[in-house]
Amino acid sequence: MTQDTLVQTLRAGFGPALAASQGGAARRLVLDVDLTALRAVALALRDAGGRYMVGVGSDERDRRGAFSMIHLFAFDKEGFTADLRASAPADKPEFDSIAPEIPSAGWTEREYMDLLGFTFKGNPKPKRLILADDWPAGIHPLRKDVPYNLVPPSAEDVAYELDEAPPGTTIVPIGPFHPTLHEPAHFAVYVDGETIKGCDYRGFMTHRGIEKLCQTQVSYNEVPFVAERICGICGSVHATAYAQSVEEAAGIKIARRAEFIRTIMLEIERLHSHLLWLGVAGHLIGYDTIFMQSWRVREPIMWLSERLTGNRKTYGMVVIGGVRRDITPALKDDILNVLRKVEDEVGGLKDAVLKDTSIHRRTKGVGLIPREEAVAWSLIGPVARARGVDIDVRRDHPYAAYDEVAFDVPVTDSGDVWGTLVVRLLEVFESIKIVRQALDKMPSDGPLLTEVADVLPAFRHGLSMVEAPRGESVHYVVTGTENRPERWRVRAPTYTNLQGVPRMLLDNQLADFPIIVGSIDPCFSCTDRVLVVEGRDRSRRVLARSEIEALGRGRRT
């Protein structure tokens, strides 16, 4: 269904309750609806093939006297998005829930119950999602009258109440600290014998309030560096997505060369991330040789990133208007050399992994869900592509320089963890292909950074999706008046995929819990320094950078 026919159908169905308009950029459909029609139009969008991305709730009482709720849908085949917007009065922020039919909206709604004090009539699980269990009721931190640094007193003897366990099951607590999880989160897994019969999730234990911080404290061009720290693995994705959404909102057109450099950095990031994940996946099924070998192959990519950006990770390359560093001809050769070696070694790794029948035994049929349910849960990234859902933001909603490079989107219909493994391994070769083409087609000169006006127009909306290694990241920006976003909404891919995990776990064995949760690739980051304490005289010394490098890299050639 094209954008036009969709609008016609909706107009016919909802008449005066709906106003359709063209968003700030091409291929952005904006639908303003009456509060009462929100749910019906959302369902109509889903029925028309829309994929639910996320919701954006905002406190706009100061300028409009209302709360706003935006549901974002993507039409991947047709390559456009639809913002479904509705407002509720300041004294009664109540919306109809769409979560019963669109389950991936469940967290969005629970998030705004916590953060903005919204009510969603008919939400099937109106429990706390984000706020700590001892956070006082009635304080909603994303509302504008709540200061960003508010620290309410903590309370004793409050705990999250788990969902009721199905009869005949026992609860296995996994988390907040468990070797399967690299970040604190709690899964209460209900098992019958060793078969998983259900699962409740309590996470958001390290919620940092980044959105609130950036809406109240920092300025436009500081946000990319905060955004990059959302994730230690796909930081460049978040910085790019944020910058693109501001650029879209303010109508900034950046230099083509900068777009190519962004593309190259995103793909180099994907290379490191896919190899990192392969290693973790090996570890989770007790195959540490895969773990060590794939991280060995990954290491030269980290060194390459360091030569390109100054950092192994958290590149700090992206700002609004372009990028901060150039890829010189010497660096271009460097990239090509590293890619040649990595391609060769991943080729060997791929054969070793995909032909190993013992790996087949641990991954085939594990976390199996059919395509229809993957669509129903709006799964994204390799998790969706492993289940026959042929979506990839890079191809469906091209950004940066992806419209100028040719690549395949590997899709399998095995529907299980095995499929995820295959998809991610094959994507490594596609990434290499993309980087080579981008280096080839990149304009040989031109500015890296486009001049951006001192004052950006206020209250413009910008949306950007970027395909992170583990799925689509969505950033939504409403520009503000104080040289910072009025509203910045981030949705990392795990937010969506994690909601589908309880379904993937159902009727699997407890032994498969690690690899099923691991298959969506929840992320971790660490920046340790090494302190050596000598055994005999207790003397201490901090290793110099060169010594740490020697430990990790051996002799450098």
Add this chain to the structure above:
Amino acid sequence: MRALIYVFPLINAAVFLLLAPLFEGVLRKLAAKIQSRQGPPLIQPYRDLLKLLGKQNLNSAGTWPFKLAPLGAFAAVLVVVVLIPFGGRLGVFAGRLDIIVVVYLLTLGGVAVLLGALASRNTFALIGASREMVTMIMVEPVLAVTLILGAVKLRSLGLAAAMPGAAGAKFTLSTGLMLAVYLLALQAFVARQPFDIAEAEVELLEGPFIEYSGPNYALFKYAMMLKQMFYAWLFVSVFLPWIRTGIYPADIVLQLAAMLVVFLLIGLVGSTNPRLRIDQAVRYYAVLIVLSLAAVALAVKGW
């Protein structure tokens, strides 16, 4: 010369206790090499044990079985080690005991682990215990049959006859089949990948041992190292009986060298396989049991 039979058990205990951590170190070094790592020094397991022995013993469960289980597991394996005809020499006890005692003691060691796990009342320990129990039920028959095979051939259950049993008997079809089955069960005997199912670090956080710390944990670890070494010795002694010169010290060295090769095999298989699920492992064990029973039937027939 008669007095020496009192010395053999002591030598057994000394050699096993001294070298078990070294063999463990070999496994770790080998895994590191396969994984392109430098790996810990060979003597790291000694350091680990010493470190654990120097730590506080937490009795987190607060019960007697929890405290005694590690001692039980360690003692059971140590007694097995003392009894065996290491270096081809029978000690003072060996003449009066039979192979049932050996199987019994090895099972006792496993039961002690179960007891400790159940006493610790931890969810992960309980799951680990149930997996351990299933593994014991499915794998012990293979061990028993390995010993019974020699007994059938020499018509005696005595330790003296049966343990190097296949040595006295000729290498026949049944020996060959049993050798294959033993190799296939080896990883399960020593609880290494793909059969480290009960401990399964990323799933169960070491399962039965999760609540253990300090010296108690050291005892469990030591017991597992000894057990590992015992199973390597059993293979060498039963299936490679021709590795002997008749000179006691030389036989000890030869057997140790052969055991080292078995350890290299364990390490190689362990580093090139993911962990199986318990349901997959049970199907695998079932085949092994059937094959080992077939080996007994062949032996009875005289093949």
